[in-house]
Amino acid sequence: MRVAFVVMETSHHQDMDGRRRLERIAAQLAGRGHDVTVYCAQWWDGYEQTRERDGVTYRGVTVSPALTSFTVRLPVLLALDRPDVVHAAMSPPSAVVAAGVGGTLARAPLVAEWFGDTDLPATRTRRWAVRRPATIVTPSELVRTRIREAGADERDTRVIPEGVDTSLIRETEPGESADVVYARHLDADANVEELLLALAELRDRQWAATIIGDGPERAGYERQAADLRIDDRVTFAGELPRAERVARYRGAHTFVQTARREQFATELLWALACGCVGIVEYQADSSAHGLIETYERSFRVTDPEELAEAIVSAGEYERADVDESLDEYDHEAILERYLECYRDLQSEFGLL
The missing domain is CATH 3.40.50.2000 (Glycogen Phosphorylase B;)
Incomplete structure (x- = not known):
């Protein structure tokens, strides 16, 4: 499966629990043999557009976290890559909207993820962002309640907890x-x-x-x-x-x-x-x-x-x-829940 993660700012920009979680899932998917690319602002030195880490390809959409440039370029890159699933961090919301456009062009369902450790200001963009994904993943019922309060439909949310080794x-x-x-x-x-x-x-x-x-x-x-x-x-x-x-x-x-x-x-x-x-x-x-x-x-x-x-x-x-x-709660069992989420959405979209 080709999975495209959209995380404008990774843990290399600022270490946060939600970012580390997405990067861990990306690495675990790559370890299972899936083709995984993380679309992000460049966090490495030099002029290379990509960097390999833990079997994952990190692709620099922009050289720094410049939101406008990131959201303009992202849909085209996703359309060219044609992933099977797009998995985007919920913050910033405009990047989720752009990821949704790219997913539509690539005919791939959009999964958004909100760990709850980033702010989601009450803006029109947020309203669009919480309604655009096919599903929104949260780590707990507490965070799930909060994303519903932000405008997400309960039917379009699911809880996948953290795991242990x-x-x-x-x-x-x-x-x-x-x-x-x-x-x-x-x-x-x-x-x-x-x-x-x-x-x-x-x-x-x-x-x-x-x-x-x-x-x-x-x-x-x-x-x-x-x-x-x-x-x-x-x-x-x-x-x-x-x-x-x-x-x-x-x-x-x-x-x-x-x-x-x-x-x-x-x-x-x-x-x-x-x-x-x-x-x-x-x-x-x-x-x-x-x-x-x-x-x-x-x-x-x-x-x-x-x-x-x-x-x-x-x-x-x-x-x-x-x-x-x-x-x-073993990491492998949690990874299976993500894969089940992806397959469910592919089936709903008629892609399986």
Whole structure:
């Protein structure tokens, strides 16, 4: 299958979860033998129009993220390439409209994807963009609701969650033991203070906690731990590579999710797949609670007092270092859901 991705600004321009997700899917498709091209603004030095990476051809539509030039040139390039499917990032909306024109010329269905980590200003172009694709993919029901609120038809949306590498989990030895682990970029939405307050309520019990991640609020959280007199039992591990995070999760008993904003609770999913009990504090702008709705080894809470009680109750579950029931989230299984989406649309368009 020939798949054309349209991502004007890639993670090489600015690292964002949604962009990394599309680039990962593109690389996985190429690894399966599909012909994959990413149409983007050039992010490499030199005058070459294309660059190969992970089996994917990146084609520079423009030498920089110049929106007007990008949208003018894109339809012609797609028409000449004649892909079987066009898969476009939802931002900027005008690029989605241009991708739709190119898809029409190439007789290829248009899939749009919105991870929820980019703004979609309320403009006429956005209204066109959310109605142009044959389907819009989101990582969670939370983001799906928001794209519907922006004007998309519910029938033209579908949820495909993030995934994990189950092979990496099984190949990685459990690391340092911890009773509680937390992981996220430590910004204003991390909300680690709720976890620290809950742990302070349990200072008379025996426990050890690890907080993974770095960011502008780390120093403030470290001061709070010291003020609460629990800093001797809370380890701030900093930013860790994926393999090290997996080792920490496999060695931990409970993962706590308190962040105020999560389009998809990726670290929570990794931790659950590594056998952790999951505790999620409900937040209106976080999709994390949806991930554990039907998951047995989990608790949902609303404040630090309930969180402290849940940490104690989590001890009733035996320790585990893998959960095979979450193999449905393996990267290969998630890739199959994208391929199913493509085939469904090709069938609807009479192209199969």
